[in-house]
Amino acid sequence: GAGVSQSPSNKVTEKGKDVELRCDPISGHTALYWYRQRLGQGLEFLIYFQGNSAPDKSGLPSDRFSAERTGESVSTLTIQRTQQEDSAVYLCASSASRADTIYFGEGSWLTVV
Amino acid sequence: GQNIDQPTEMTATEGAIVQINCTYQTSGFNGLFWYQQHAGEAPTFLSYNVLDGLEEKGRFSSFLSRSKGYSYLLLKELQMKDSASYLCAVRDGTGGSYIPTFGRGTSLIVHP
Numbered sequence: 559g560a561g562v563s564q565s566p567s568n569k570v571t572e573k574g575k576d577v578e579l580r581c582d583p584i585s586g587h588t589a590l591y592w593y594r595q596r597l598g599q600g601l602e603f604l605i606y607f608q609g610n611s612a613p614d615k616s617g618l619p620s621d622r623f624s625a626e627r628t629g630e631s632v633s634t635l636t637i638q639r640t641q642q643e644d645s646a647v648y649l650c651a652s653s654a655s656r657a658d659t660i661y662f663g664e665g666s667w668l669t670v671v
Numbered sequence: 672g673q674n675i676d677q678p679t680e681m682t683a684t685e686g687a688i689v690q691i692n693c694t695y696q697t698s699g700f701n702g703l704f705w706y707q708q709h710a711g712e713a714p715t716f717l718s719y720n721v722l723d724g725l726e727e728k729g730r731f732s733s734f735l736s737r738s739k740g741y742s743y744l745l746l747k748e749l750q751m752k753d754s755a756s757y758l759c760a761v762r763d764g765t766g767g768s769y770i771p772t773f774g775r776g777t778s779l780i781v782h783p
């Protein structure tokens with residue numbers, strides 16, 4: 559597609575439920591990133607995929623968080639047993655390669671009540 | 672990892688020029704990005720510097736000094752719509768990581 563596409567745009571979920579967030583990167587982009595941004599805070603790195611290499615999961619805050627990527631296309635970020643502190647916007651970004659400019663999607667706004 | 676510092680907030684007058692500074696510490700510098708983020712929206716790419724010097728793009732320019740670990744974003748002929756958060760991000764290639772780390776952002780308020 560023309561840009562990074564994320565869904566859902568907004569999600570309100572009850573504490574303890576699981577959520578799945580989807581990211582469709584720019585076509586042909588081999589690198590894909592997930593960041594989290596809490597209200598009024600900076601961007602916090604979560605996970606990075608590069609081609610067929612093993613993902614860099616060093617930013618995942620707990621084992622409730624996981625992500626998958628199918629080849630060089632769609633990625634899904636899953637948060638299990640959501641907590642209120644998981645409320646944030648989850649931003650996906652992609653780049654043509656690990657050394658290129660990264661472009662962000664519009665984000666998925668998650669609210670845990 | 673990287674330590675990225677930028678001012679929390681700046682104010683400026685419409686039509687004026689403002690310079691937003693960013694300092695960083697990194698062991699394997701591999702590029703510096705500036706992004707603009709309006710409230711409630713995703714970051715949008717402004718500029719990328721990997722070599723020393725000034726990159727100019729319309730009303731926006733970005734400067735880099737790798738030896739000083741320093742960059743600035745220069746906004747000219749400020750408009751009200753330039754009120755936004757400006758994010759400095761540094762990419763470190765140490766260990767093949769290449770993951771950009773973001774500063775906390777500088778909130779710019781442009782007033783008439």
